[in-house]
Amino acid sequence: MSKYIYGIDFGTTNSALAIFDQESNKVIKLFSTPSLLFFPEIQNRSVFETFFVGEQAIQEYVQSRMKGRFLKSIKKVLPNKSFIDTKIGNKRYKAEDLVALILLHLKKQADEFLGETIDRAIFGRPVVFDVVEEKDKLAQERLSKAARLAGFETFYFQMEPVGAAFAYERQIAKEEIVLVADFGGGTSDFSLMKLNPEAVNNTDRKGDMIAQGGIYIGGDSFESDIMWSKGTPHFGRGVKEQFSMGKWLDLPLTYFTSICSWEKMNFLDSLRMKTNIAKSYFLSGNDVRVKNLQTLIADNLGYVLFKEIERVKIELTEKDSSLFEFNRNEIELSEKIDLADFETEIIHKNLGSIEAYLETFLQENNIDKNQVDVVFMTGGTSQVRPLKNMFIRHFGQEKIKSGDNFYSVATGLAYSSLVFMKPETA
Numbered sequence: 001m002s003k004y005i006y007g008i009d010f011g012t013t014n015s016a017l018a019i020f021d022q023e024s025n026k027v028i029k030l031f032s033t034p035s036l037l038f039f040p041e042i043q044n045r046s047v048f049e050t051f052f053v054g055e056q057a058i059q060e061y062v063q064s065r066m067k068g069r070f071l072k073s074i075k076k077v078l079p080n081k082s083f084i085d086t087k088i089g090n091k092r093y094k095a096e097d098l099v100a101l102i103l104l105h106l107k108k109q110a111d112e113f114l115g116e117t118i119d120r121a122i123f124g125r126p127v128v129f130d131v132v133e134e135k136d137k138l139a140q141e142r143l144s145k146a147a148r149l150a151g152f153e154t155f156y157f158q159m160e161p162v163g164a165a166f167a168y169e170r171q172i173a174k175e176e177i178v179l180v181a182d183f184g185g186g187t188s189d190f191s192l193m194k195l196n197p198e199a200v201n202n203t204d205r206k207g208d209m210i211a212q213g214g215i216y217i218g219g220d221s222f223e224s225d226i227m228w229s230k231g232t233p234h235f236g237r238g239v240k241e242q243f244s245m246g247k248w249l250d251l252p253l254t255y256f257t258s259i260c261s262w263e264k265m266n267f268l269d270s271l272r273m274k275t276n277i278a279k280s281y282f283l284s285g286n287d288v289r290v291k292n293l294q295t296l297i298a299d300n301l302g303y304v305l306f307k308e309i310e311r312v313k314i315e316l317t318e319k320d321s322s323l324f325e326f327n328r329n330e331i332e333l334s335e336k337i338d339l340a341d342f343e344t345e346i347i348h349k350n351l352g353s354i355e356a357y358l359e360t361f362l363q364e365n366n367i368d369k370n371q372v373d374v375v376f377m378t379g380g381t382s383q384v385r386p387l388k389n390m391f392i393r394h395f396g397q398e399k400i401k402s403g404d405n406f407y408s409v410a411t412g413l414a415y416s417s418l419v420f421m422k423p424e425t426a
């Protein structure tokens with residue numbers, strides 16, 4: 001058996017793989033990729049399927065002038081019961097088929113690096129894929145199938161924040177009660193653990209896991225919030241259409257809820273919806289904002305628009321204000337966003353839900369904030385300032401620690417293999 005095993009963090013936005021060397025007890029190499037897929041439009045139906053993963057998916061998508069199928073946040077499909085498969089070109093892809101392509105992309109790089117094929121891995125999973133048990137189970141089953149399709153024969157699942165905890169554990173000098181808070185693109189996960197540098201090689205850590213929980217809000221939700229408050233008014237929210245003589249009504253809300261997440265925008269791309277929007281355009285007296293909505297859908301601009309929104313969100317991590325600008329295909333949009341508005345007007349509802357969840361999590365598990373020695377914040381979204389400040393308010397600045405936001409889960413998953421593997425000498 002190989003001395004290597006992989007720790008794999010399949011994320012909503014980014015996925016990572018850590019190679020663990022069981023002999024030296026170290027992570028020896030890390031790989032990562034954006035969790036994106038692009039299938040170019042197939043001109044000739046007899047050609048083999050082509051697809052691109054990660055950075056290359058973005059490049060090819062933009063180069064092909066946004067023609068073809070571009071898939072983002074695929075992890076969100078895992079608990080979705082109504083998603084059976086999707087037809088791309090002349091092939092049908094189930095959720096696990098899509099996920100497997102991303103896993104395989106990472107596995108190939110790692111196998112090539114080692115010069116051998118590894119078929120053992122620890123996979124991360126969010127604490128809550130879905131609050132409905134049946135859907136949560138379905139998500140893990142699909143992830144298992146994807147792992148098998150990608151060539152893994154022996155694999156285990158570990159909660160993502162537990163993975164992050166194991167990574168943090170290697171940095172500490174004494175025993176600590178740690179609240180790990182992992183804020184990703186799709187979910188916010190919590191895990192309260194007793195960590196001890198002397199326990200890193202123990203194979204049974206059940207007694208050290210105090211509590212776990214999670215909520216289905218992440219960086220994607222904050223982007224939807226920006227789109228709702230600063231984007232949708234430029235695409236017809238607030239515009240009225242003349243329903244009958246002298247009777248003006250707001251445009252259907254579904255137009256705007258659909259464009260608030262990139263993947264839901266497809267819903268408007270049907271003939272029926274496009275006809276409805278064309279009708280709304282006419283009935284609004286050819287309002288330019290409804291025209292913008294038509295252009296957004298017809299020219300498939302969702303991804304680039306959301307990329308700009310993400311840029312703004314990330315800029316607000318560094319600066320106190322950012323300019324949300326989008327000038328393409330005759331859509332002209334420019335909105336200045338201040339950090340204060342971002343916090344109190346734009347993301348306040350989702351921020352409030354995370355805060356309420358944190359309180360419930362602590363209460364339900366009978367945890368007093370004073371018992372928590374350290375809060376280890378990780379994941380890309382942990383950098384969002386209003387979110388970080390909220391944790392500082394609850395626990396005090398001195399308790400807040402951070403590490404590698406994008407690799408700590410994969411690294412810790414790799415370390416956690418010790419929990420699953422029996423010692424060779426036993």
Ligand SMILES: Nc1ncnc2c1ncn2[C@@H]1O[C@H](COP(=O)(O)OP(=O)(O)OP(=O)(O)O)[C@@H](O)[C@H]1O
Nearest residue numbers: 011012013014184185186187219317379380381383
């Ligand atoms: N500097 C930054 N400021 C704010 N947000 C950021 C920053 N950098 C990245 N992000 C956001 O972090 C998110 C990605 O984080 P991460 O890679 O931890 O998520 P993930 O592991 O893919 O998702 P999940 O764990 O929910 O499946 C994205 O929403 C991205 O926009």
Ligand SMILES: [Mg+2]
Nearest residue numbers: 011184379409
């Ligand atoms: Mg993550």
